[in-house]
Structure formats: structure tokens, C-alpha cells
Amino acid sequence: MSLQINDLTLAVDGVTHLDGISANFERGKLTTVIGRTLAGKTTLMRAITGLQHLDRGALQLDTQNFSALPAWRRDIAMVYQQFINYPHLNVFENVAFPLRRKKLDEAVIERRVRGVLDKVGLKGFEARRPSQLSGGQQQRVALARSLAREAGILLLDEPLVNLDYKLREQMRSEFRSLLAEQTQTIVIYNTTEPVEAMLLGDTVVVMHEGRILQVGTPAEVFDRPASMQVASVVNDPPMNFIQGHKGESTLELAGGVCLSLPWHLRGLTIGEYWFGVRANELRVGQTSVTGQVTFSEVSGSETFLYVDSPLGPLTLQVQGVHIHALASNLEIGIPAERLFAFESAAQRRLVAAPATGAQL
Amino acid sequence: MSKLYTFLKYLAITLWSIFVVTPFLWALTTSFKTANGVTGGPTYLPWLQYEPSLSGWKSLFSGGGGIDIVKPYLDSLIVTASASVISIVLGSLAAYGLSRFSYRAGFVKNADLIFFFISQRIMPPIVLAIPFFLMLKWLDLLDSKIGLILVYVALLLPIAVWIMVDFFNNIPRQIDEMAMLDGCTPLQAFLRVILPNSLPGMIVAGMFCLIFGWNDFFFAFTLTFTDTQLLPVAVVALNSSVTPWWSLSASALISVAPLLLVAFVVERYLSHGTLAGAIR
Numbered sequence: 001m002s003l004q005i006n007d008l009t010l011a012v013d014g015v016t017h018l019d020g021i022s023a024n025f026e027r028g029k030l031t032t033v034i035g036r037t038l039a040g041k042t043t044l045m046r047a048i049t050g051l052q053h054l055d056r057g058a059l060q061l062d063t064q065n066f067s068a069l070p071a072w073r074r075d076i077a078m079v080y081q082q083f084i085n086y087p088h089l090n091v092f093e094n095v096a097f098p099l100r101r102k103k104l105d106e107a108v109i110e111r112r113v114r115g116v117l118d119k120v121g122l123k124g125f126e127a128r129r130p131s132q133l134s135g136g137q138q139q140r141v142a143l144a145r146s147l148a149r150e151a152g153i154l155l156l157d158e159p160l161v162n163l164d165y166k167l168r169e170q171m172r173s174e175f176r177s178l179l180a181e182q183t184q185t186i187v188i189y190n191t192t193e194p195v196e197a198m199l200l201g202d203t204v205v206v207m208h209e210g211r212i213l214q215v216g217t218p219a220e221v222f223d224r225p226a227s228m229q230v231a232s233v234v235n236d237p238p239m240n241f242i243q244g245h246k247g248e249s250t251l252e253l254a255g256g257v258c259l260s261l262p263w264h265l266r267g268l269t270i271g272e273y274w275f276g277v278r279a280n281e282l283r284v285g286q287t288s289v290t291g292q293v294t295f296s297e298v299s300g301s302e303t304f305l306y307v308d309s310p311l312g313p314l315t316l317q318v319q320g321v322h323i324h325a326l327a328s329n330l331e332i333g334i335p336a337e338r339l340f341a342f343e344s345a346a347q348r349r350l351v352a353a354p355a356t357g358a359q360l
Numbered sequence: 361m362s363k364l365y366t367f368l369k370y371l372a373i374t375l376w377s378i379f380v381v382t383p384f385l386w387a388l389t390t391s392f393k394t395a396n397g398v399t400g401g402p403t404y405l406p407w408l409q410y411e412p413s414l415s416g417w418k419s420l421f422s423g424g425g426g427i428d429i430v431k432p433y434l435d436s437l438i439v440t441a442s443a444s445v446i447s448i449v450l451g452s453l454a455a456y457g458l459s460r461f462s463y464r465a466g467f468v469k470n471a472d473l474i475f476f477f478i479s480q481r482i483m484p485p486i487v488l489a490i491p492f493f494l495m496l497k498w499l500d501l502l503d504s505k506i507g508l509i510l511v512y513v514a515l516l517l518p519i520a521v522w523i524m525v526d527f528f529n530n531i532p533r534q535i536d537e538m539a540m541l542d543g544c545t546p547l548q549a550f551l552r553v554i555l556p557n558s559l560p561g562m563i564v565a566g567m568f569c570l571i572f573g574w575n576d577f578f579f580a581f582t583l584t585f586t587d588t589q590l591l592p593v594a595v596v597a598l599n600s601s602v603t604p605w606w607s608l609s610a611s612a613l614i615s616v617a618p619l620l621l622v623a624f625v626v627e628r629y630l631s632h633g634t635l636a637g638a639i640r
Contacts, residue, residue: 071540088556101543
């Protein structure tokens with residue numbers, strides 16, 4: 001029981017939006033699609049809905065040929081990134097709208113709409129117009145409408161991105177419990193944020209420039225990113241990459257930095273590699289290399305440091321608030337045992353990864 | 361500074377209002393006068409300065425004083441209302457298509473089609489008089505209400521399309537898409553979601569159509585003769601040497617009454633309808 005998409009391809013005016021996308025979405029599973037802006041996430045969703053004309057490709061829901069159905073017959077609920085509601089209808093009628101199109105019994109509509117409005121915390125707002133609600137409430141109306149449908153497929157296109165930080169945190173945890181109830185539904189959730197993808201998804205699909213780079217559980221994608229591109233998409237701030245040479249018993253990194261060879265990289269053949277290290281795993285105060293601070297920003301309990309070093313530009317994520325003057329020197333420790341190794345060939349595939357945090 | 365600005369603003373508004381309203385007041389007082397009141401110099405206050413009389417208003421319906429205004433009035437209502445309704449319905453459909461779908465015929469695209477519609481109104485109406493005359497003659501519709509309705513639709517449709525295209529373009533396309541995902545066919549999405557949200561636009565377009573249709577003298581004059589006569593032509597045909605001034609004033613006032621009514625209704629409505637809340 002699943003939605004299969006096969007070879008979805010779309011190019012508009014020479015720009016590739018989807019490049020032969022094939023995937024399988026299971027019923028009762030939540031799949032997050034993570035990718036930067038313009039990775040093709042929204043286009044993929046629009047292709048599934050039937051709103052987007054495709055150059056090539058087929059969609060199949062269980063045994064049904066989906067491609068032949070127009071959008072209004074596919075029974076897909078979608079929540080847009082922008083808060084889309086019907087401005088001329090009140091909250092109750094907004095949520096009831098798709099149910100009325102299905103010509104459901106008035107009592108059923110009444111029960112479902114009230115139930116779902118209760119769930120999303122909009123009880124008492126039934127008679128308001130969308131314009132009389134705050135942004136977060138408007139997005140809840142859109143969400144309520146999509147949940148009330150009890151559609152076979154639920155698409156959520158960056159539903160939290162236009163909300164303020166606090167509200168996003170709150171709704172993210174509410175999403176988890178709301179979506180956990182959708183046991184018969186195929187849920188696909190687009191996001192640009194690694195945290196969201198890891199937190200919500202049973203499966204994570206990593207997209208970049210219209211292609212799927214990797215599919216796996218959150219742990220697989222995070223701990224064993226298939227390529228440098230994946231590693232940079234699923235880490236926020238992006239992973240640092242350093243060019244280097246693996247020798248007999250040493251790692252010679254760019255800028256003349258030399259480290260002793262960690263155990264997990266011993267199996268690699270001698271040669272050139274790209275090494276990756278997460279921003280939060282670089283150590284301040286240890287002396288592998290000295291760099292100059294080019295920019296520093298404090299975000300809540302963390303400090304982000306941008307440093308120019310002989311290794312190239314590095315980003316550090318440090319717990320706590322640290323004040324560093326611009327252009328001041330910073331001693332940075334590179335934990336050799338935490339390095340990812342990627343081939344230097346064009347695909348930059350992962351060839352060795354450090355032991356996972358959980359030591360699986 | 362801002363006080364001076366407010367003062368000047370209201371001064372300007374007041375002066376302009378006096379300029380606009382005075383002729384109406386003049387016609388209003390005149391319509392309640394009789395021979396003595398009209399010829400006795402400028403007088404404004406009923407009962408004090410002149411003896412008011414309803415004879416001017418009564419003459420509109422009794423046919424006295426060479427006035428025959430009831431039938432032209434009804435004809436004008438029928439022609440204007442029909443032409444406006446047809447223009448708004450057709451214009452909205454055309455505008456929705458132009459707003460939502462891409463058409464291409466050779467080098468002609470949507471923007472060219474929209475310009476084509478507007479370009480119909482670039483030339484002076486007199487250029488169209490002879491072609492319209494010949495066309496209606498060929499259709500055997502000269503001197504008929506249907507012929508005038510056709511001509512007015514041709515003239516009003518560009519305005520309706522132009523206003524409605526702009527209006528539909530301002531309604532986010534995602535709303536149509538949402539309606540389709542919610543189970544509406546494209547036509548249902550238009551009727552159930554887009555139309556209710558474009559009522560203010562339709563009212564603006566409708567107002568333009570009504571005003572134009574109601575006021576048009578030129579085509580009503582050139583394309584009709586005896587069987588059909590619209591109000592502007594009928595009013596102009598009144599002759600002050602036959603028809604008394606008070607009757608003329610009454611007929612002038614009753615001619616503009618529908619437009620005043622439209623203006624008040626529209627003003628109320630426009631201040632309410634907005635699209636806020638559709639999308640942020």
C-alpha cells in the first residue's frame with residue numbers, strides 16, 4: 001500500500017526542476033523531504049497533486065494509475081508554505097469546504113470540523129474570518145482543513161516556515177502528535193531545516209537540484225551522509241570541508257596541518273580526499289590550527305564563529321556565549337576521530353564515517 | 361503644517377462640492393416651481409420665497425407639456441442593465457481565462473489579447489458609428505433594444521475584461537489550486553471561490569458599465585429612430601419653448617437618480633469588501 005513515483009522529470013525554459021525522481025511513499029509513514037530552497041521539493045509535491053504538468057514520469061497509488069486523474073479527483077490534502085485559506089468563508093466553512101464538495105452528511109461534517117478544530121486549538125474561533133486571525137492561527141485553519149479531509153495523501157510544504165520562532169517550536173511538537181494519528185495516510189513533509197526532518201520523519205529524503213541524493217532513516221542520513229552535498233544539506237550550520245592527503249600514518253590537511261591518522265580512516269587507500277567535520281565538533285582552544293575570526297554571532301545559548309584559517313573558511317558552533325573580537329586569533333582543535341572522509345572524485349561520495357554518537 | 365493641510369483640504373473639498381451640487385439644487389428648486397416662481401428672479405426657499413408645486417413631477421407621468429419620458433426611461437433601464445450584466449458575465453469569464461491560463465497563437469500571447477481588448481476603446485466612438493450602423497442594418501437590428509444592447513456590450517466588454525483581469529491577477533493562484541485539491545473542478549473553483557472573492561471588482565466593473573450605458577447619447581442617437589428611444593435622447597429632445605422649465609428640471613433629476621443610487625450602494629459596498637486574509 002503505497003504511492004510510487006517513477007522518473008518524474010520537468011524542465012521549464014531550460015531550468016531543471018525535477019530530474020528523473022523515483023521514490024516510494026508508504027501508508028502510515030511520515031516522509032520528510034529535506035533540501036535547500038529551489039531543490040525541487042515544492043515542484044515534487046505539485047507533481048504529486050497533479051497541479052504541475054510534467055515532461056515525463058508516472059505516479060501510481062497502490063494499483064491505481066494516478067497520472068491519469070485530474071487534481072480534483074486525487075483526494076490529496078495539502079498545506080502550503082503561505083497560509084492559504086478561503087477569505088470569504090469563516091473558519092468553520094473553510095474547514096468544511098472540502099467535506100461539502102464530497103457531499104458528506106451535515107451531521108458528519110459538523111462532527112469532523114468541530115473535532116479537528118478542537119485538535120488544532122481553534123475551538124471558539126469558528127465564526128471568525130481568516131483575516132481576523134494571527135498568522136499561526138491561519139496556518140492552523142489550513143492544517144485543520146487538510147486533516148478534516150482524512151485524505152489518503154497529506155502533503156505539508158514547509159508549513160512552519162512563515163511562523164515566528166516560538167510558534168514554530170510549539171507547532172512542531174504539536175505536529176508530531178497530530179501526524180502520529182494519521183495511521184492510514186501517506187504523509188510527506190517538506191522542510192529546509194535538518195532539525196525538523198530528523199525530528200518528524202520516519203524516512204528522510206534528501207533532495208538537491210531536482211534530484212534525490214539519499215533516502216534513509218534520520219539516523220542513517222545524519223550519521224552516514226552519502227555525499228558531501230548531503231552532508232552539507234542535513235547539517236545546520238553546514239559541515240566544514242577540508243581538502244587533504246591521507247598518508248601512511250598521518251593526515252596532511254590543506255595549509256600544512258598534520259594530524260595523526262585516526263583509527264576509522266585506516267582502511268582508506270593512500271591518496272587525496274575531502275574531509276568533513278561538523279561545526280559543533282571543532283574545539284576552541286586546542287591547537288591544531290590558528291585562524292582569524294571574520295564574523296561572530298550569538299544565537300541564544302550558542303555562538304557561531306566564522307573563521308579564516310589555513311584550512312580554508314571554517315564555521316564553529318560553540319555552546320554558551322563567547323565574545324571574540326573580529327580579526328582576533330582563534331586556536332582551533334580538529335578532532336581527527338570525528339572526521340568524515342569523502343572521495344575527491346566528482347561525486348564526492350562518502351568513503352568513511354566516524355563512529356556514530358550512539359555507538360550502534 | 362498638518363492643520364493648514366487639513367484646512368486647505370477641506371476648503372478644496374467644500375469648494376468643489378458647491379460647484380458640483382449647486383446645479384442639482386438649482387434643478388431641484390426649479391422642479392417644484394411654477395411659472396411665477398421661475399420668472400420671479402432667483403429664489404431658493406420653498407413656501408417663503410415661492411409657492412412649491414408638484415406639477416413639474418406630475419407632468420413626467422401624465423404626458424403633459426410634450427413630455428414622454430416613461431417609455432424611454434424603461435428602455436434605458438432595460439438596455440443598460442442587460443448590456444451591463446452580459447458584459448460582466450462574459451468579461452469575468454474572459455478575464456479569468458486571461459488571468460489563469462496561457463494562450464499562444466503565433467506571436468500573440470495573453471498580454472497582447474488584453475491589449476487587444478483595451479485597444480477597442482482607444483479610437484473615438486465616432487469612428488465606430490458607421491460600421492455599427494451598417495452591421496445593425498445587415499442584422500436588421502437598427503432602431504431596436506437588442507441592437508443597442510449588442511453595441512453596448514461591444515463597448516463595455518473591454519472595460520469589464522480590463523478591470524476583472526487586474527482583479528483576478530491580485531487573487532493568489534494558490535487559492536484556485538487549493539480549491540481544486542479540495543475537490544472543485546476548475547469551473548467550480550471559479551464559481552465557488554474566485555467569484556465570491558471578486559465581488560468588489562465586479563461591482564466596480566458593473567458601476568463603470570452602468571454609468572457608461574446610462575449616459576451614452578451618441579450611439580443611442582445614431583442607431584435608433586422612432587421605435588426605440590433611450591432616456592438621454594429623450595431628455596435632449598425636450599424643447600424649452602414647449603416644455604416648461606419645472607418639467608425639464610424634474611426630468612433631468614429623475615435621469616440622474618439611478619446613478620446617484622448606484623454611487624451610494626457601491627460606496628458602501630467597496631468600503632467593506634477586501635481580500636485581506638487570503639494569503640500572507
